[in-house]
Amino acid sequence: MSLPVLVAMVVVGISAVVAAVHLSGGSAMARLTGTDQALQRFVADFPDVTARAVVLTEDSGTAFLLLDSGSVGIVRGIGDKFLTRVVTAADVADVITRDDRIISLRLRDFTWKGGDFRFVDAEAADAITATLSGKSGALGTRVKA
CATH class of the missing domain: 2.30.29 (PH-domain like)
Structure with a gap:
């Protein structure tokens, strides 16, 4: 496997994990309602x-x-x-x-x-x-x- 393909796979994989955490509410900030x-x-x-x-x-x-x-x-x-x-x-x-x-x-x-x-x-x-x-x-x- 060539190095550019490996780098692309790693970048796509990390991006997918970050997106999954964000979409599942992992980046939500706690706020007080009152x-x-x-x-x-x-x-x-x-x-x-x-x-x-x-x-x-x-x-x-x-x-x-x-x-x-x-x-x-x-x-x-x-x-x-x-x-x-x-x-x-x-x-x-x-x-x-x-x-x-x-x-x-x-x-x-x-x-x-x-x-x-x-x-x-x-x-x-x-x-x-x-x-x-x-x-x-x-x-x-x-x-x-």
Whole structure:
């Protein structure tokens, strides 16, 4: 068998596998449909935690929950699954508010370093930033998790 034929077979084979994974839903991204889904997903992993407020990012890919303990719960869509975390001020390496509605969050945790998050309004971004900085964020009402 000649080398060009072998290369063509490999390229076609890999392309077929990638297409099959994509068409079967393997490249679907998890999105939150609302604050209720975010709260339910968080409660599945942390049943004893009570949230004061739930704030979704503009793209509904991440939810931040302001917890009674003064920490922040995070529900983040990664691939087709959700990552949930409880983050305290001690876990935060850096939090910067840019453009009033965008938070750039860097965590000390090596398994998930954080990211940039855009909120619908500046009040939500300020409350999350204040809580992650060790100050009290004043947003919303109590939600039983």
